[in-house]
Amino acid sequence: MSKVRFTAFSDLHHHPVWFKCDAPERLESIQNRAAKDGSEFLIHMGDFCHHVPVARELIKQYRDFNIPGYHVFGNHEFDLNSYEEALEGYGLSCGYYYFDCNGFRFVIIDENYFSDFRGIYFHYSERNYFDHPKGRDWINPEQITWLRETILGSPFPCILCSHATLEYEGGIKNRDKVLEIIRESRNLPGRVMLCINGHYHRDNFNVIDDVAYLDLNSASFDWIPNPHFLYPAEWYQEIEGLGNQVIFKDPLSATITIDSDGTIDIAGAPGEFLFGISREMTNNSPSRRPCTPCILDRKVRI
Numbered sequence: 001m002s003k004v005r006f007t008a009f010s011d012l013h014h015h016p017v018w019f020k021c022d023a024p025e026r027l028e029s030i031q032n033r034a035a036k037d038g039s040e041f042l043i044h045m046g047d048f049c050h051h052v053p054v055a056r057e058l059i060k061q062y063r064d065f066n067i068p069g070y071h072v073f074g075n076h077e078f079d080l081n082s083y084e085e086a087l088e089g090y091g092l093s094c095g096y097y098y099f100d101c102n103g104f105r106f107v108i109i110d111e112n113y114f115s116d117f118r119g120i121y122f123h124y125s126e127r128n129y130f131d132h133p134k135g136r137d138w139i140n141p142e143q144i145t146w147l148r149e150t151i152l153g154s155p156f157p158c159i160l161c162s163h164a165t166l167e168y169e170g171g172i173k174n175r176d177k178v179l180e181i182i183r184e185s186r187n188l189p190g191r192v193m194l195c196i197n198g199h200y201h202r203d204n205f206n207v208i209d210d211v212a213y214l215d216l217n218s219a220s221f222d223w224i225p226n227p228h229f230l231y232p233a234e235w236y237q238e239i240e241g242l243g244n245q246v247i248f249k250d251p252l253s254a255t256i257t258i259d260s261d262g263t264i265d266i267a268g269a270p271g272e273f274l275f276g277i278s279r280e281m282t283n284n285s286p287s288r289r290p291c292t293p294c295i296l297d298r299k300v301r302i
């Protein structure tokens with residue numbers, strides 16, 4: 001029997017010129033919770049910051065904490081710097097990797113590739129992905145081969161972590177290839193128990209074919225396409241994209257405990273909107289899943 005407990009969060013979006021999310025304070029609060037809950041490590045599901053070389057202090061705060069912190073790449077890690085700079089800033093040699101902890105394998109996926117019409121894969125770098133909206137969110141073929149070996153050869157149950165979702169179509173474009181590997185893992189020691197993603201700033205949990213899928217809410221805010229003007233007027237002078245944000249008052253994270261008997265226990269976080277301003281109040285179109293300023297508790301046995 002083995003058991004692991006860790007802290008997961010996502011989409012902190014540190015970039016003080018664009019976002020009013022006070023990322024260092026939010027991260028500190030999440031780190032304190034991780035310590036209080038006895039987590040073995042922290043992991044974020046991407047969009048931690050928008051300019052990796054400039055976010056040195058925040059990355060240092062994450063790295064130097066007395067509980068290890070792992071990175072998953074989101075698309076916005078490549079807005080203002082190259083892939084190589086993002087790797088260097090996060091201390092990684094590759095965007096996809098795995099680590100083992102307490103009898104579980106955590107597999108970090110990097111779907112930040114776009115594919116052009118020739119079927120060649122390019123990693124996101126310096127905002128190049130904005131020019132290829134239809135070809136985005138692919139896992140490159142070499143990584144699929146690596147995923148197959150890493151999961152099917154694992155001596156431990158696997159947890160997959162990615163920025164975009166594997167749960168439904170419209171997230172990772174070639175998710176079918178990963179679902180095939182998940183199916184093949186079913187009766188092996190490396191069976192996939194849980195897939196966690198960020199990116200959508202939504203809170204949702206689903207179990208499909210004995211695999212749990214956690215859509216992890218943002219630690220900071222929801223993004224809306226058309227700006228609103230409901231915050232104090234002076235804030236708009238300071239923060240460029242303020243009107244496009246529906247800010248969560250509290251930093252959101254989840255303490256996740258997984259038992260090798262198949263139990264997944266997610267302790268979420270309550271919360272409210274800043275000044276009570278919800279997405280509905282901003283007259284922006286509703287999204288696929290409701291915008292809520294919290295992460296609900298869930299417990300299942302798969």
Ligand SMILES: [Fe+2]
Binds near residue numbers: 046047074076199
């Ligand atoms: Fe994202």
